Amino acid sequence: MKTPPPAPPVALLAELTHRCVLKCPYCSNPLELERRSAELDTATWLRVIDEAAALGVLQISFSGGEPMLRPDIAALVARAVERGLYTNLITSGVGFSPEALERVAQAGLDHVQLSVQGVEDAAADHVAGHGGSAAQKRRLAAEIARLGLRLTVNAVVHRGNVDQIPALVRMAEDWGAARVEIAHVQYYGWAVANRGRLMPTRVQVDQAIADLASERARTAGRLVIDAVTPDYYASYPKPCMGGWGAQNINVTPSGRALPCHAAETIPHLVFDNVRDRPLAEIWRDSAAFNAYRGTDWMAEPCRSCERRERDFGGCRCQALLFAGNAAATDPACSLSPLHDTLLAVAQRDSAPDGGAYAYRGYARP
Amino acid sequence: MSAAPITGGDVPALPRGVRLQFNQVRGQWFLQGPERVFEPDEIAVEILKRIDGVRTVDAIARELAVEFAAPEAEIAVDVAAFVAELLAIRMLERREAGP
Ligand code: SF4
């Protein structure tokens, strides 16, 4: 039986490099960071951008690591603009000059997402593992405003800063952001290694949810606030994108095509490389993309659950982490037999421990 | 960026970072912003195409009334509501009306 080809992907996440000046302990990059020598060259990225547009991709996010560390960033943005893609730059704001951003803006960039680690410089720099980073972000924010670029401020929140949500939103407003993303840490990779220092308490999470609601009410009509929800204390998991292999392609610095940025944590998946296969073929035929497409792969309780098309059984990576099986129900779901285990881990890891962060870097923690 | 209600004299515009485009591969119009992809229906596309930072809400309604042979007053209400909705989520901005 032949299955119909999947609908085209909506977004391409182009992880141009894993290099980054900052060392955030919750970084979504894998523990084994790819080195500069393994990175795709400009010509290959240009081809990937062409192939993405031809496939029907609408948005491209240039990410990393720090994408501004690639000398060809303006050329890549220019090509994406030329091909009609909506272009996002996802940046830490550190390690490059504001003038470099001007060249990218002139190439036609639509939107900058600037990450922040907190509202007080010393505390923020501590999380980033880099002195002076908060001040540099402020300077970049001023440059973004001067260039008239659309700005999203992205704040990853965890035990150390989750109490600052109202202050973070105000800071974003001061910087002229049109959108704020409050993203609770998602636990895979580096964040798992640091879970005991990052996990918020249940009281903190409840307060964060209340703060988010009041900030949305306060800024309604002038600011869009999106949130990545904390799922460890929830009854249902967060939805896996719009379904696995349904909307997104993620290409790593060395060209591996992933259904999601954390997919490499699932050891049995085999990923194709854009050096070897056209993007359209990967999207349609790659085993990794087909592994959890649709709902046929599901077991109970997801299989017969009425929410299965809404959350797609939650996160495959989290299922693997706790159940040892990526096809299991996400243990963040109260219907999972492992839900209590997950809750116990959250409670244990949210206790104050005073340990030091295992900072992201080329040596594993 | 005031929350003042939309009037017929207001001039809406697409800000930098928001794009209305016809996608050839998908054969469809899209309105896009940061982490947002909207699929406007036929009427919405006709309104959006006329949002250029020059035409007023009234002018847009007048053109559509002629084009679709519909009562202008009714269309003006719809256009104003549509513009207000997109203003609230920063997918449109308000320009100062020209001299
Ligand atoms: S059982 Fe599966 S589909 Fe149902 S809510 Fe839980 S994770 Fe979602």
Ligand code: SF4
């Ligand atoms: S598998 Fe998990 S990490 Fe990957 S996109 Fe889905 S929810 Fe996110």
